[in-house]
Amino acid sequence: MALKNMSAIETIDSSAAIPKSSISWVIVTIFVFSSLLVVNYLRPPDNRQLEEWGFVAVIDPSRIGSVHARHHEGHEINRDFFVGQWSLVFFGFTYCPDVCPMTLSVLKKVSVELGTDAPRVVMVSVDPERDTLPVLSQYIQAFSDEFHGLTGDMDQIQVLANEFHVVFAQSQSQENYMVNHTTNVGLINPRGEYVGHFRIPHRPEQIVRVLETLMQCHVAQLDDNPGRDCIARADLRCSCGIGPQCYGRCACSLNDQGA
Template structure:
């Protein structure tokens, strides 16, 4: 083969390899999300993650947990309660659909805003029903308020129709905790699986 033709073919092959490499990289390497994209899907990411005070709670298996439970991986935290009629089961279902699409899913935790009624046993019969790897945390009322306030979550009792009955009202945002145990941002409701997956793939 003529040397000139061979060099031309080698050059074309090298060019094609570069193009294919760039294409594969664009599909595999996470791309930072623009501020406009983030706003459209309700994702608010802090430039500087916020420290979270240590805490003591109990998970749905009765194991004591603290801030260290959030270190070493990304975590999605949702504040809800087991007798929630709509927002909580819907959000947990969406979270399940979201993490199923990921090769390395984050830790998902529901912290109850109704510790008076949500014992570890009750959480154990509720949270893992959406995904066996999901965890439920409960703690004292004061500890729950402190942790919720640090994550910009508000909640409170709403009196029910009968004396002594009540339900809970609460912020429906999903909180993101980074692998250092810091509050990194939140995703506002309403939640969609593709939006949550997009956020996680951009981290």
């Protein structure tokens, strides 16, 4: 009798076994779900995530227009100055008591954190009357020898400000006047395109995360279309992969650029 019951139990277990086809579907479902998790983990953050990190991206980046200014070292620059590497651009003035030095200190931390991958840091003076080349040079280099200061006449500064969606205005006081200005830090990609800005408060760790994300996306685009992108910047005249002026993993040669 005991053996008979044992046989019945075994028969029930055998009939209740999951069909092989069902097992296959379970495996496929688990695989697809795991793949989606991996894809979502590797996918770059969308604009909402970037905004949480303090970055406001433009929908359709476009190359900045014709601009002219004078570098703190004395030479003239045009829009080609912004081609070839990432640039963080801030508008301020040397007599600024708080926001400007605080922002430059933050950008200094960002530069140290990113090391050789750090973008060029540029401060454009909105007070060209007082920010002469010697004054601007001493001020900007107090933060870093790698930083760049730009100045020029008021018309040139206004053109630059328009390209970066910056507004500024001198206060009414004639003595020890202040200049009210937009505090955003603009970002230019290696194509010389304005891609967005960092709003206040500027936090170094968030800026670093945004830059690392956007730089990785940019390199991925170059890997997908190496020849097209290199040919598109035929005016750059650089040996790809050598020096900070180049994109990084760009697979073109001087011949591709028409040199």
